[in-house]
Amino acid sequence: MxxxxxxxxxxxxxxxxxxxxxxxxxxGMRVTAARDAREARKLWPLGRYHLVVxxxxxxxxxxxxxxxxxxxxxxxxxxILTAMGEETDRIVGLELGADDYVAKPFNPRELLARIRAxxxxxxxxxxxxxxxAKVIRFAGWTLEPARRRLLNPDGxxxxxxxxxYELLQVLVERPNRVLTRDMLMDIxxxxxxxxxxRAIDVAVSRLRRKLEDDGRNPTLIKTVRGGGYVLAATVxxx
Amino acid sequence: MxxxxxxxxxxxxxxxxxxxxxxxxxxGMRVTAARDAREARKLWPLGRYHLVVxxxxxxxxxxxxxxxxxxxxxxxxxxILTAMGEETDRIVGLELGADDYVAKPFNPRELLARIRAxxxxxxxxxxxxxxxAKVIRFAGWTLEPARRRLLNPDGxxxxxxxxxYELLQVLVERPNRVLTRDMLMDIxxxxxxxxxxRAIDVAVSRLRRKLEDDGRNPTLIKTVRGGGYVLAATVxxx
DNA sequence: CCCGGATTGCAACGGAGCGCAACAGCCCGG
DNA sequence: CCGGGCTGTTGCGCTCCGTTGCAATCCGGG
Numbered sequence: 373m374x375x376x377x378x379x380x381x382x383x384x385x386x387x388x389x390x391x392x393x394x395x396x397x398x399x400g401m402r403v404t405a406a407r408d409a410r411e412a413r414k415l416w417p418l419g420r421y422h423l424v425v426x427x428x429x430x431x432x433x434x435x436x437x438x439x440x441x442x443x444x445x446x447x448x449x450x451x452i453l454t455a456m457g458e459e460t461d462r463i464v465g466l467e468l469g470a471d472d473y474v475a476k477p478f479n480p481r482e483l484l485a486r487i488r489a490x491x492x493x494x495x496x497x498x499x500x501x502x503x504x505a506k507v508i509r510f511a512g513w514t515l516e517p518a519r520r521r522l523l524n525p526d527g528x529x530x531x532x533x534x535x536x537y538e539l540l541q542v543l544v545e546r547p548n549r550v551l552t553r554d555m556l557m558d559i560x561x562x563x564x565x566x567x568x569x570r571a572i573d574v575a576v577s578r579l580r581r582k583l584e585d586d587g588r589n590p591t592l593i594k595t596v597r598g599g600g601y602v603l604a605a606t607v608x609x610x
Numbered sequence: 611m612x613x614x615x616x617x618x619x620x621x622x623x624x625x626x627x628x629x630x631x632x633x634x635x636x637x638g639m640r641v642t643a644a645r646d647a648r649e650a651r652k653l654w655p656l657g658r659y660h661l662v663v664x665x666x667x668x669x670x671x672x673x674x675x676x677x678x679x680x681x682x683x684x685x686x687x688x689x690i691l692t693a694m695g696e697e698t699d700r701i702v703g704l705e706l707g708a709d710d711y712v713a714k715p716f717n718p719r720e721l722l723a724r725i726r727a728x729x730x731x732x733x734x735x736x737x738x739x740x741x742x743a744k745v746i747r748f749a750g751w752t753l754e755p756a757r758r759r760l761l762n763p764d765g766x767x768x769x770x771x772x773x774x775y776e777l778l779q780v781l782v783e784r785p786n787r788v789l790t791r792d793m794l795m796d797i798x799x800x801x802x803x804x805x806x807x808r809a810i811d812v813a814v815s816r817l818r819r820k821l822e823d824d825g826r827n828p829t830l831i832k833t834v835r836g837g838g839y840v841l842a843a844t845v846x847x848x
Numbered sequence: 849c850c851c852g853g854a855t856t857g858c859a860a861c862g863g864a865g866c867g868c869a870a871c872a873g874c875c876c877g878g
Numbered sequence: 879c880c881g882g883g884c885t886g887t888t889g890c891g892c893t894c895c896g897t898t899g900c901a902a903t904c905c906g907g908g
Contacts, residue, residue: 604756812896812897816858849908850907851908867892868891876881877881
């Protein structure tokens, strides 16, 4: 077993700091929290952190500047928290070498999963050493995880609801695989699908409309009768 | 005939181990069960397993660590069992390269279907590590697995239903080989064909029409009286 | 060559699965 | 408390595909 990873959480929101401290510690990690960039700068030399969770939207010094400073000091992995709808240029913080990003409001479990994934990459253990894709292209469409948005083949933004985005993301992560309603229900809602549950069908239907995919004769999200759904497209990451 | 697949089931729940052993054995598979990762590690070198069914939520060593170890040892396909809402493990599990995923509580028939699908994929790709063909051509027709669609010799898309597509794919993967109704039924529906079962005949009939192949005098999908069906064409992969 | 059972082709039918419009409940910010 | 956006539920129509029935074809025996 490896030593417990030490995480530095930088967020001005006390609730989030507490939540993350409790949650991550329960998962066997050590957590130190800072309320802003100034405090984080002071804490930095005092500990050997394995990873920094950084909220970009903070009073005082912009999180982005702190991230840049951090990068100049060390190779420590950074996971960025962003609020939805923040300015473009802020999220370009990825260019700066952040290792992953999670949109607020976030699911702690998801953040944990991403933290683990980043740590594993950093340790060189994991099979997936590529950084998270900045854009994901399929059948002319472009998904930008950093901004949680979808661009149509003309490059225009198509606004997705949270649920639609998540569904699409799940599909795009496993193209050409049949995903059962059970799997989708579990992944997207964390609950079990009842036998007459049509929630997934309706969600797919709504997503198809945004993707201009005719449900009666779909080309992108195909139906597998009695099985589930498949994204029928080649997905390209970059 | 291929040898009976040997499955290693790793789950701490005795009921599930027993259920799966009985069920999968009735389906003609060999099953070995382990109650935890430690036991599984010991069993691993003693058998040649074709697939591992792994519960991630186990006391002792986390299933995830075992999966990682397994991956470092071999390319054996892994099907993961997870409890509902264990988002973390699921995401990481998929990143690790698990081949499929079934949510608990699961339907044994569904698990069986997934196991078969994974085994088929693993066998199809075989030891030759060639990437799956992007297009498959036969007698002027083109099958595009990535998009799950069929193009006629003029290059126009012919819309197939899910069942038609699956049938065609099976035929194309085994050209010039007689496929019995039993085999087709097993592969396509995961069940056995009754003695008066005409489902396959009708499915072939429907597919022939889409392929413009006259059933009374077929040139593409030939009938072998008392035997089954053959795709009579040279198949070209690229 | 003719007959009859076996086998297959396929049209027609119907149950089950699915698409999706419409409705309703929920959440959240004002 | 209201209003708007989001998502689950419901209902109806359509599609898919298994079943059934009958005609066509095959084939061995007389």
